[in-house]
Amino acid sequence: MLIKIIDNLRSGSLILSLFLLFGVINQAQSAGVQDVNSIVAIVDDDIVARSELDNEVHKIITQLRQKGTRLPPQEVIEKQVLERLILKKLQLAAAERAGINISEDILAQAINNIARKNNLNLSEFRRVLESGGISFKEFRQGIREQIVTQRLKDQEVRRRIRVTDQEVNAFIARQSTSVGRRTGYHLLHILIATPEGSSSEDLDASRTKAERVITELRRGDDFHAMALAESDGRQALEGGDLGWRPTNQLPTIFVDRVAAMERGEISDPIHTPSGYHIVKLADYKGGDKQIITQTKAQHILINTNEITSDNDARTRLEQLELRIERGDSFSDLARSHSDDKSSAIKGGDLGWVTQGDLLPYFEEQMKKLAPGELSEPFRTEFGWHIVQVLERREHDSTQDVQKAEAKEAISKRKTAEQSELYLRKLRDEAYVDIRLNPS
Structure with missing residues (x-):
């Protein structure tokens, strides 16, 4: 069961490297890894302790042996793992400087989504993790760090990416x-x-x-x-x-x-x-x-913040839901009340969307609805939503869809390339003193 969960995590868009964070089965305790507090690297104002490195190295070696991969010398693995730990600490420090933090509500939502994907409730999911030797506390911290670093990349890289019509046309021509x-x-x-x-x-x-x-x-x-x-x-x-x-x-x-x-x-x-x-x-x-299923939908978003609590946001949406059911125009209410300004100006219209265009949990809720049906209020990391499905269609790719897919693909490529450069720059500009000696 644990291996299946980890396979699911690896394929998810939220968790990019949990397989490496936790391993297939964490045998660190049974292996008796020593809690040695010597410092193996200084990273700006932070450190990497020998115990931290040993723990991560042990997880990697466990994975590699289970996969049948021929192991390089121990010092090579230590060097690779240490670089990964250094980069993680630099990203977390950069996120802290940028004011990026994850609320307990968002963290809980993310973990519940992971459990749900594995057809488990939270208690069952926790028991499966712990039966494999994975501390739930460590797991939560790993999820938090993944979300923080992803938001850092979104802020520093993704939002600055621009794709031109010329690039889209060239991409489509090259594809054909x-x-x-x-x-x-x-x-x-x-x-x-x-x-x-x-x-x-x-x-x-x-x-x-x-x-x-x-x-x-x-x-x-x-x-x-x-x-x-x-x-x-x-x-x-x-x-x-x-x-x-x-x-x-x-x-x-x-x-x-x-x-x-x-x-x-x-x-x-x-x-x-x-x-x-x-x-x-x-x-x-x-x-x-391939024929793709597309959904045309509209939604209203209420953000939560210091002024608007979770309960306030949900209550406001329940009131809007009641007004819609009594005949008020969804579009008019979205223009007046939705905090998603890009869709509010269009009456909450999200247009035709395909799987992968929106947040996974949002798509999960939308998928449950028949055309014309209105959802109950639900929460994502952006706030509270209600969504109404207008139409569904089975659609062979048209030129417009091809262009949209091309633009998204180019954006993803540019993001990956610029993320690599951003991380390398972060590493190059940091003070890093490696004190790694063969263990």
């Missing part, structure tokens, strides 16, 4: 030619990083290292083990595995290369500002025409 009939790719990835401001000698050294890694991979060395030992990418501890991705969600730097590659092929070095990338095409799949 270079990617052929391939609709999804399973990629493995290694990054040989080049820090910001690298000299020409540093760049040459990084390229030489990338070429050496490629030679060894093409000679037959294991990609997962090589990624663990050599990659500076954020998926290094997963053996560089990026998983399956739809064609329109491939990073821009990869899309043209992998379209011409065959299964098992290793790319030449791909240079970007973050370094030299090496990609292996593990697999790809073609696709038949």
